[in-house]
Amino acid sequence: MDQDTTGRIGALIARMTLQEKLGQLTMLADGLVETGPPGPHNPFNMVADGRVGSLLNVWGADLIREAQRRAVEESRLGVPLFFGLDVVHGHRSIHPVPLGEACAFDRALWEETARASAQEAAHDGVHMTFAPMIDVARDIRWGRIVECAGEDPYVNAQYARARVRGYQAPDETGRMRLAACAKHFCAYGAVLAGREYAEVDVSQRALEEVYLPPFRAAVDAGVAAIMPAFVDVAGVAMTAHRRLLREVLRAQWRFNGLIVTDYNSIAELVNHGVAADMAEAAALALNAGVDIDMMSDAYANGLPVALERGLVSMEDIDGAVRRVLALKQSLGLFDDPYRGMGPAGTPKQPPSAEGRRLSREAARRSIVLTQNRESMLPLGAVRTLAVVGPLADACEDQLGAWASAGAGEDSTTIIAGLRATWPSAEVRHALGAVYEGEDADLLAQAVEAARGADAVVLCVGESRAMNGEANTRTRPYVPQGQLALARAMLDSGAPVILVLCSGRPLILPDWLVEGARAVLIAWHAGTETGSALGDILSGACNPSARLAVTWPRVLGQVPIFFGIRPTGRPHDPANGWSTGFGDAPFAPRWSFGEGQGYARFARSNLRVDNARLGPESLVRVSVDVTNLGDRQACETVFVFSHDPVARVTRPLLELRDFTKVSLEPGETRTATFVLRAWDFAYPDETLKLRLDTGLIQLHVGASARACDLDRVDVEIVEGTP
Ligand code: GLC
Numbered sequence: 137m138d139q140d141t142t143g144r145i146g147a148l149i150a151r152m153t154l155q156e157k158l159g160q161l162t163m164l165a166d167g168l169v170e171t172g173p174p175g176p177h178n179p180f181n182m183v184a185d186g187r188v189g190s191l192l193n194v195w196g197a198d199l200i201r202e203a204q205r206r207a208v209e210e211s212r213l214g215v216p217l218f219f220g221l222d223v224v225h226g227h228r229s230i231h232p233v234p235l236g237e238a239c240a241f242d243r244a245l246w247e248e249t250a251r252a253s254a255q256e257a258a259h260d261g262v263h264m265t266f267a268p269m270i271d272v273a274r275d276i277r278w279g280r281i282v283e284c285a286g287e288d289p290y291v292n293a294q295y296a297r298a299r300v301r302g303y304q305a306p307d308e309t310g311r312m313r314l315a316a317c318a319k320h321f322c323a324y325g326a327v328l329a330g331r332e333y334a335e336v337d338v339s340q341r342a343l344e345e346v347y348l349p350p351f352r353a354a355v356d357a358g359v360a361a362i363m364p365a366f367v368d369v370a371g372v373a374m375t376a377h378r379r380l381l382r383e384v385l386r387a388q389w390r391f392n393g394l395i396v397t398d399y400n401s402i403a404e405l406v407n408h409g410v411a412a413d414m415a416e417a418a419a420l421a422l423n424a425g426v427d428i429d430m431m432s433d434a435y436a437n438g439l440p441v442a443l444e445r446g447l448v449s450m451e452d453i454d455g456a457v458r459r460v461l462a463l464k465q466s467l468g469l470f471d472d473p474y475r476g477m478g479p480a481g482t483p484k485q486p487p488s489a490e491g492r493r494l495s496r497e498a499a500r501r502s503i504v505l506t507q508n509r510e511s512m513l514p515l516g517a518v519r520t521l522a523v524v525g526p527l528a529d530a531c532e533d534q535l536g537a538w539a540s541a542g543a544g545e546d547s548t549t550i551i552a553g554l555r556a557t558w559p560s561a562e563v564r565h566a567l568g569a570v571y572e573g574e575d576a577d578l579l580a581q582a583v584e585a586a587r588g589a590d591a592v593v594l595c596v597g598e599s600r601a602m603n604g605e606a607n608t609r610t611r612p613y614v615p616q617g618q619l620a621l622a623r624a625m626l627d628s629g630a631p632v633i634l635v636l637c638s639g640r641p642l643i644l645p646d647w648l649v650e651g652a653r654a655v656l657i658a659w660h661a662g663t664e665t666g667s668a669l670g671d672i673l674s675g676a677c678n679p680s681a682r683l684a685v686t687w688p689r690v691l692g693q694v695p696i697f698f699g700i701r702p703t704g705r706p707h708d709p710a711n712g713w714s715t716g717f718g719d720a721p722f723a724p725r726w727s728f729g730e731g732q733g734y735a736r737f738a739r740s741n742l743r744v745d746n747a748r749l750g751p752e753s754l755v756r757v758s759v760d761v762t763n764l765g766d767r768q769a770c771e772t773v774f775v776f777s778h779d780p781v782a783r784v785t786r787p788l789l790e791l792r793d794f795t796k797v798s799l800e801p802g803e804t805r806t807a808t809f810v811l812r813a814w815d816f817a818y819p820d821e822t823l824k825l826r827l828d829t830g831l832i833q834l835h836v837g838a839s840a841r842a843c844d845l846d847r848v849d850v851e852i853v854e855g856t857p
Pocket of ligand 1: 171172192222266319398399605
């Protein structure tokens with residue numbers, strides 16, 4: 137920030153009363169959408185006397201303009217508000233839920249959809265998105281697994297970087313269009329038993345290697361804000377986690393952006409049992425480096441008392457105010473409080489043609505084909521299709537959790553999309569089942585619809601209210617009524633295409649997977665779900681998505697992920713004295729990276745250009761990929777490493793890079809990755825980063841399954857002393 141701006145902000149702070157300062161540190165929700173317990177306030181009526189500095193959950197020209205007008209024209213100092221909203225996977229044009237779009241393994245797409253979201257949201261007056269959500273998650277019971285980029289820290293880090301660049305891309309004035317707020321710092325995905333808001337007990341090693349890296353990537357990408365998680369980590373509430381917020385985030389990582397709490401979480405420090413009252417809670421948060429109090433009134437009501445008790449300093453309050461004003465300055469709000477938004481009276485815009493195009497493209501790249509027996513797909517000429525299940529015509533639910541401004545009226549549902557794909561076919565629709573519960577009439581209607589059909593498209597899974605925040609499920613299964621429908625469809629004799637629509641991996645009965653001819657994981661794929669599915673089923677699009685999360689076979693395997701450590705008795709199916717389960721297979725139903733297209737690939741000629749590495753060395757890893765199919769296809773290639781001998785046990789696989797290779801029929805291309813020797817450094821037994829001399833295995837291929845990987849080794853010949 138230049139000297140003038142610093143001077144102007146300093147002069148403004150000097151004029152502020154304590155109430156006005158605390159107003160800048162207060163963010164209140166005004167309810168176009170509810171994302172937490174409603175508060176007692178009427179925020180619009182608090183703006184004119186400077187008691188609120190930012191609003192969340194409001195968008196649209198009229199509301200934003202009126203709130204901003206009150207701030208700049210009626211408040212004593214005329215300080216503009218900023219407006220925050222969870223623009224997590226689209227604004228009005230909704231993209232696949234993040235767990236789904238992560239399956240695209242495409243950094244450019246992740247950035248493009250973030251940039252497009254920012255354009256739509258900014259037009260509606262939004263200045264900050266509470267995204268990306270980059271909490272590594274490995275427990276399918278946890279409803280918020282839907283919001284992150286899956287189980288792997290490297291993927292979440294790459295996703296974080298792409299999203300921050302996309303959201304914060306400059307607008308026509310050169311200022312960031314939308315401030316990103318990476319959340320929830322940190323390890324929220326490790327809640328005990330997947331239980332929402334539960335305690336987190338992870339090792340310092342897990343923090344360093346799994347849960348912190350995505351946030352480091354967001355900070356290195358210049359993220360404007362960070363949101364601490366609701367939870368405590370090893371007994372220290374994240375909202376008051378002085379070591380991780382002040383010493384790590386601010387001091388070590390040199391993050392000088394905003395720390396915005398999660399909803400009401402300062403007040404909830406009293407529930408955590410670490411503060412006796414609101415004044416202590418406010419002091420703990422401020423002293424830990426928290427700038428903005430979202431919805432708890434703790435700063436407004438608690439900090440004056442904390443000042444009197446000597447628990448906080450005015451210097452720290454001023455420091456927080458300075459960071460809030462600096463964000464408003466960097467958003468250009470002092471120059472133009474109405475920057476970028478439509479004029480008063482602008483109706484909320486439905487998706488543009490470009491918005492729909494991108495939603496459709498993102499959905500095409502996120503839907504994972506995991507089974508295609510006898511190459512049933514793509515469907516050729518179709519006379520009669522039966523499209524059944526609660527997700528077949530689910531205009532709201534297909535948008536998924538956290539779709540904020542998304543509107544069901546904009547959706548191209550699955551039934552609509554398939555009818556548009558096959559306009560001359562008879563495409564029958566039957567609900568067949570409700571989400572949870574049995575209905576014999578609905579079932580009978582579906583049986584009738586399936587009679588004589590060339591194929592049944594069975595669309596089952598979750599409503600969007602069955603995942604997301606405060607939606608931990610102890611039985612993350614396809615509900616019984618939907619399974620009854622599935623069984624009836626399999627009994628119909630028509631080949632069944634199973635389309636799973638959910639915000640998480642669901643436990644599936646073997647008979648369903650074995651009975652279905654094809655299986656597609658469509659997640660909640662957004663506004664253009666139906667068009668994208670039609671493209672895939674018809675072959676207009678060759679599916680290229682791969683699983684960014686391991687899909688368990690039975691719930692008892694959870695938490696399950698590929699980056700496990702070997703143990704002293706590595707799994708060996710021939711040895712009962714090896715790690716595994718007595719009543720279930722060791723392997724998941726589908727592994728990280730699994731997914732098919734309409735072409736097979738061959739990998740060959742795996743090689744490195746430098747097999748002996750010093751600390752500053754680079755190594756180029758290359759593999760040739762050939763499209764053995766008869767149509768354009770896109771393969772995903774992953775590079776994992778394993779350190780077979782180190783001072784601490786190392787994961788069997790650590791993901792180091794991934795890329796997509798697009799190939800014409802018969803074409804061969806080389807996928808090349810550049811890794812640094814330091815990529816193979818690890819925190820030793822004292823958590824000090826060290827690079828050992830010795831062998832490093834590189835495993836390159838199409839998924840985390842051993843059968844999909846080829847190996848080449850490199851040797852670190854000079855490491856750290
Ligand atoms: C919610 C969520 C958080 C969201 C915030 C504002 O409780 O935990 O992810 O950004 O409140 O809606």
